[in-house]
Amino acid sequence: MELDGRVAVVTGGTRGVGAGIARAFLRAGAKVVVCARRPPEVPLSGAEFVPLDLRDPAAVATFFDGVVVRHGRLDTLVNNAGGTPYRLLGEADADRHARVIELNLTAPLTASLAAHGHLRTNRGSIVMIGSVSGGRPSPGTAAYGAAKAGLVSLARSMAVEWAPEVRVNTLVLGMVRTELSHLHYGDEEGIAAVGRTIPLGRLAEPSEVGDAAVFLASQRAAYISGASLLVHGGGERPAFLDAATVNKET
Numbered sequence: 001m002e003l004d005g006r007v008a009v010v011t012g013g014t015r016g017v018g019a020g021i022a023r024a025f026l027r028a029g030a031k032v033v034v035c036a037r038r039p040p041e042v043p044l045s046g047a048e049f050v051p052l053d054l055r056d057p058a059a060v061a062t063f064f065d066g067v068v069v070r071h072g073r074l075d076t077l078v079n080n081a082g083g084t085p086y087r088l089l090g091e092a093d094a095d096r097h098a099r100v101i102e103l104n105l106t107a108p109l110t111a112s113l114a115a116h117g118h119l120r121t122n123r124g125s126i127v128m129i130g131s132v133s134g135g136r137p138s139p140g141t142a143a144y145g146a147a148k149a150g151l152v153s154l155a156r157s158m159a160v161e162w163a164p165e166v167r168v169n170t171l172v173l174g175m176v177r178t179e180l181s182h183l184h185y186g187d188e189e190g191i192a193a194v195g196r197t198i199p200l201g202r203l204a205e206p207s208e209v210g211d212a213a214v215f216l217a218s219q220r221a222a223y224i225s226g227a228s229l230l231v232h233g234g235g236e237r238p239a240f241l242d243a244a245t246v247n248k249e250t
Contacts, residue, residue, distance in 0.1 A: 001029030002218050007071045009033045009064070011054060011111055012081030013047070014040035016178035017129065020206020021078055021213050022047050028214045033067050036081065054081055054107035061114045074118035076217040079108035079151075080129040084144035097143035104147035109154060116166065125167040125221075127213050128155045132174050132232050152228055159226030167225035169216045174232025177203040199234025 003025060013022040013034030025032045026046045034044060035052035043049075048070075052063050068074055082104040089097070112126055119126065131148040138145030152170050159168040175185075175194060181203070185194045195202040212231050215221055241247075 001027075002220075003028040003030035003075075003214065006030045006075040006217075007033070007067065007073050008076040008078065008217065009035065009067060009074065009111075009115070010047075010078045010080055011052075011107075012036050012083075013078075014038070014044065014049065015042075017173070017176050017206050017209050018078075018080040019044055020208075021080055021129075021210040024207060024210025024214050025076070025078075025217075028218070030076070031071055033071070035063060054111055055102060057110050057114070060110050064111075064114045064118055068118050073122050074115060075122050075124040076127065077111060077115045077119065077124075078127045078129065078213055078217075079111055081107060082129065082144075082147075084141050086140045088140055089142050100143040101147045101150075104144055105150045105154070108151060112158060112168075116162065120162070120165040123165050125169070125217050125225075126155070126158065127216050128152070128168070128170040129209075129213075130155075130170040130172040130228065132172060132230075132235070134172070155228075156226045163225060167216075167221070169221070169224060169226070170228045171209065171212055171216070172228050172230050172232065173204070173209060174198065174230075174235070175203045176209060177205060197236060198232070199237065202233070204231060204233060 008025045008030045010018055010022045012018040014036045022032050022034050022044055032047040033050060034047050035050045037053055039049055050063060052059060054060060084100045108128060128151050130151050133141060133145035134148030134152055155168045155170045181191055185191045209231055212229060
């Protein structure tokens with residue numbers, strides 16, 4: 001298969017988007033190591049799980065060294081771990097918001113630095129998991145949006161500094177249907193209503209994000225680095241089109 005003999009690490013790969021990415025790499029033939037602070041509630045068949053706090057640089061370095069000792073190489077790092085609760089800026093102090101930035105921006109930097117030497121040996125790649133929140137206002141998740149904006153910039157700089165041995169790209173995700181979707185969009189009726197705001201008419205599935213990540217890690221993307229690939233179903237219909245009193249579709 002496409003990634004036979006390759007070894008991939010997926011951070012935060014125990015559920016949701018991360019699990020979808022891990023499964024896609026497994027389908028493509030890769031050996032997959034997932035890490036998170038807590039073990040998965042449902043074991044991910046075929047993947048190795050290692051507990052890890054990405055906020056601990058020493059532990060992160062030891063983790064990547066261990067992956068190479070056990071599997072002989074490292075070809076891809078998918079920086080997926082992240083997330084945020086809904087929290088308006090005025091509802092928390094700066095330290096609380098800074099922890100969101102630490103998880104979504106500093107942790108991917110820590111993991112990338114620890115993995116770099118191993119990836120360089122095999123001319124590997126890094127896939128950052130970004131968000132459309134980094135390119136538009138994100139009320140209620142402002143620190144998260146700021147971190148995701150920084151992640152795109154970080155990836156572009158990495159792509160230049162670490163070329164040609166390591167390629168670095170970003171998947172910029174829109175809304176994805178996961179087991180936690182109800183926390184953001186409500187019940188099934190709410191999820192369906194949100195889906196109708198997307199040109200393709202639905203939220204993405206984690207497996208579709210995984211397929212895009214496999215593409216960026218594969219030889220089919222051998223000349224793609226420093227890119228941001230939008231995986232958002234066409235984006236969002238501009239609100240002014242529905243508010244305007246002219247040029248209505250009939």
